[in-house]
Amino acid sequence: MSDVGRSAHWENVYKTKGEREVSWFQQHPAPSLDLIALTGVSARAAIIDIGGGASRLVDALVERQTGQITILDLSKMALDAAKARLGNKAANVRWEVADVTKWDPAQAYELWHDRAAFHFLTSPADQSAYVDRLKKALASGGYVIIGTFALDGPERCSGLPIVRHDAASLSEILGTDFKLIDARRHDHATPWGALQRFQFSTFRRN
Numbered sequence: 001m002s003d004v005g006r007s008a009h010w011e012n013v014y015k016t017k018g019e020r021e022v023s024w025f026q027q028h029p030a031p032s033l034d035l036i037a038l039t040g041v042s043a044r045a046a047i048i049d050i051g052g053g054a055s056r057l058v059d060a061l062v063e064r065q066t067g068q069i070t071i072l073d074l075s076k077m078a079l080d081a082a083k084a085r086l087g088n089k090a091a092n093v094r095w096e097v098a099d100v101t102k103w104d105p106a107q108a109y110e111l112w113h114d115r116a117a118f119h120f121l122t123s124p125a126d127q128s129a130y131v132d133r134l135k136k137a138l139a140s141g142g143y144v145i146i147g148t149f150a151l152d153g154p155e156r157c158s159g160l161p162i163v164r165h166d167a168a169s170l171s172e173i174l175g176t177d178f179k180l181i182d183a184r185r186h187d188h189a190t191p192w193g194a195l196q197r198f199q200f201s202t203f204r205r206n
């Protein structure tokens with residue numbers, strides 16, 4: 001998909017669908033919060049959510065973090081929806097409209113979180129561009145949490161083809177700089193009750 005096509009797809013999704021009309025909606029992002037807690041990063045840590053969209057993860061992060069919180073997404077409309085929901089608290093968050101594969105990180109982060117964004121990168125070139133940005137943005141000793149559809153999960157998301165992963169395939173793509181510290185599965189229930197098998201892998205940068 002071209003850069004324009006990718007961006008237009010996501011703007012259209014957030015323009016035409018309400019929060020509970022997208023399969024990935026979670027009222028409470030418990031799997032992500034459990035893994036962030038597992039890393040033990042402090043409340044002062046700088047955290048970035050890649051492809052955060054309009055997710056409610058940021059609502060929980062603004063309550064627990066005093067460090068910089070950044071939400072990056074291709075869709076301005078998605079970020080505007082999250083900002084509107086947060087009200088005054090949105091000012092405590094840095095909002096970046098960018099394609100992660102082309103983004104130039106302006107600061108270092110101690111934790112990188114991605115739920116259901118990486119799996120849209122179907123080409124080795126895009127995956128490698130993602131890892132380049134990760135390496136530029138993540139401090140040494142920092143943590144990476146990546147949630148994608150599992151090997152027995154759906155083959156498409158939001159009408160787009162995706163690549164399913166497990167911890168081994170992610171380890172291979174991230175390379176030897178990253179050590180796997182946790183791998184777990186999660187069955188996500190969509191707002192209409194369908195089950196989607198996810199996997200979450202957590203790595204620490206050496």
Ligand SMILES: C[S@@+](CC[C@H](N)C(=O)[O-])C[C@H]1O[C@@H](n2cnc3c(N)ncnc32)[C@H](O)[C@@H]1O
Binds near residue numbers: 074
């Ligand atoms: C399936 S949604 C998941 C949203 C959010 N992470 C959540 O868990 O609710 C995927 C998100 O990734 C964003 N996205 C897709 N490709 C991206 C890219 N190359 N760079 C940045 N964001 C991207 C989309 O705009 C969308 O908000």
